[in-house]
Amino acid sequence: xxxxxxxxxxxxxxxxxxxxxxxxxxxxxxxxxxxxxxxxxxxxxxxxxxxxxxxxxxxxxxxxxxxxxxxxxxxxxxxxxxxxxxxxxxxxxxxxxxxxxxxxxxx
Numbered sequence: 001x002x003x004x005x006x007x008x009x010x011x012x013x014x015x016x017x018x019x020x021x022x023x024x025x026x027x028x029x030x031x032x033x034x035x036x037x038x039x040x041x042x043x044x045x046x047x048x049x050x051x052x053x054x055x056x057x058x059x060x061x062x063x064x065x066x067x068x069x070x071x072x073x074x075x076x077x078x079x080x081x082x083x084x085x086x087x088x089x090x091x092x093x094x095x096x097x098x099x100x101x102x103x104x105x106x107x
Contacts, residue, residue, distance in 0.1 A: 035062040
């Protein structure tokens with residue numbers, strides 16, 4: 001039996017995207033067929049946040065992203081030490097949160 005041949009994927013990264021976007025807030029909502037992640041930036045003392053990027057994916061792709069992030073964070077911590085998370089905002093809907101902490105997509 002022949003092994004399936006792996007295909008080379010060429011990824012194009014243009015100038016604006018290569019600079020990246022800083023986000024310190026992620027809001028996640030979902031339906032049975034989609035996971036939507038809005039990446040925004042908040043500034044202390046300013047009651048408004050601006051969304052800079054919206055990513056829409058299938059639940060299967062979101063789970064694959066989660067596993068890939070977990071794997072990469074483990075590799076990072078193995079190399080640089082544990083990533084510490086200090087404190088938690090009073091409003092659980094602001095900033096990045098874990099499932100069950102009252103974020104947008106929790107229900």
